[in-house]
Amino acid sequence: MVEVYTDDRQVGYFNRTISCDSIDTDYVWHRDRRDRKVVPIKCDGWHIQFDNEMPIEMEEGKEIFIEKDVYHRVIKGKGDLELQIWES
Numbered sequence: 001m002v003e004v005y006t007d008d009r010q011v012g013y014f015n016r017t018i019s020c021d022s023i024d025t026d027y028v029w030h031r032d033r034r035d036r037k038v039v040p041i042k043c044d045g046w047h048i049q050f051d052n053e054m055p056i057e058m059e060e061g062k063e064i065f066i067e068k069d070v071y072h073r074v075i076k077g078k079g080d081l082e083l084q085i086w087e088s
Contacts, residue, residue: 003019004018004022012086013085013086015084016082016083017081020076020078027075027076029071030072031071032069035068035087037064037065037088038084039061039063039064039084039085040058040061040064041060041084043059043060044077046075046076051072
């Protein structure tokens with residue numbers, strides 16, 4: 001079984017790599033317990049979708065704010081998705 005993601009904790013933030021090797025149903029709708037600032041580092045064709053909204057293609061270096069308790073999911077692109085994530 002392929003892990004959907006791995007985290008590398010740093011001081012004040014963490015790097016997350018989401019595998020492209022998982023099946024589409026592994027990328028589930030979820031919500032986070034804290035507000036998050038997410039910066040895609042590598043995101044070839046990956047999208048983020050918030051509840052009741054259309055998917056948005058991620059752009060490298062373009063910050064995404066995810067408010068706590070808001071449902072969202074990622075939609076697979078090409079290659080692994082690499083993110084830097086800060087929590088408040």
